[in-house]
């Protein structure tokens with residue numbers, strides 16, 4: 001069996017924070033930020049946590065499809081910014097929407113989370129499980145050091161997800177390639193908390209905040225993303241020209257355009273939304289997908305590549321016939 005995407009939805013916090021606004025609370029400016037990242041603004045929560053955004057996505061998916069929550073077999077939330085370690089954000093969603101027959105769990109793969117979540121979902125969809133949700137949800141504003149202008153300007157909050165089902169049709173997930181480079185993981189860290197047990201020395205220093213070695217992650221992305229994407233295309237027996245849209249993780253506009261060039265593909269096959277959303281980690285590919293579905297640019301019959309890359313360090317590419 002294959003995984004088919006039945007519906008998608010997105011939820012961005014109401015509050016929009018522009019570079020101009022940030023320049024009033026830290027030493028930065030719109031030109032510096034936009035020229036390096038392609039970001040003009042981002043959505044930042046005021047009174048919502050990660051589960052609140054994810055619940056809104058799940059509720060939209062049920063309303064759009066008329067599907068009853070009780071018919072869901074599983075809910076996966078991909079996030080690096082959960083409300084808590086326990087309960088998982090997915091479990092909070094499951095309880096809130098009354099998906100009484102669904103098992104639920106969070107998946108932690110940073111900015112590759114949506115693709116890794118789709119891969120796990122496609123593994124679950126079989127004769128035993130027929131329907132589930134994969135939601136990328138982030139409130140990165142809780143992980144950012146708002147005194148650190150090198151990271152505070154990069155990230156945003158948001159959630160997006162899909163309702164997926166088993167399908168016998170010729171559509172759905174054609175092929176994928178997921179890779180992890182754990183020995184490079186220290187180049188993108190966040191959420192390290194200490195162990196204060198009376199029997200331990202210092203095991204790891206407490207540091208809740210984001211830190212990234214931008215240069216290293218940038219060169220990693222420009223090197224490894226094309227390699228992984230090509231493997232997925234070969235497995236799917238699809239040429240780069242056959243793909244209608246490449247939906248990449250929205251970390252940085254220059255990275256997206258350098259990957260498009262590496263692939264010899266026109267820029268308009270690589271839509272971006274970091275200008276208005278910033279980097280929303282696991283939510284970014286889903287946000288881009290749903291925005292393009294809503295605008296009609298993405299529709300049934302097309303061949304789409306979903307590509308996540310980032311913390312871990314991880315890369316994930318999937319080729320879909322939607």
Ligand SMILES: O=C(O)C1CCN(c2ccc(-c3cc(CO)ccc3Cl)cn2)CC1
Nearest residue numbers: 036111214215217218221251252255309310
């Ligand atoms: O030019 C500069 O000063 C810098 C140059 C480096 N930049 C970077 C570098 C890497 C990322 C990044 C982040 C994640 C985390 O989601 C995942 C994937 C990537 Cl490729 C984002 N920005 C920012 C501006």
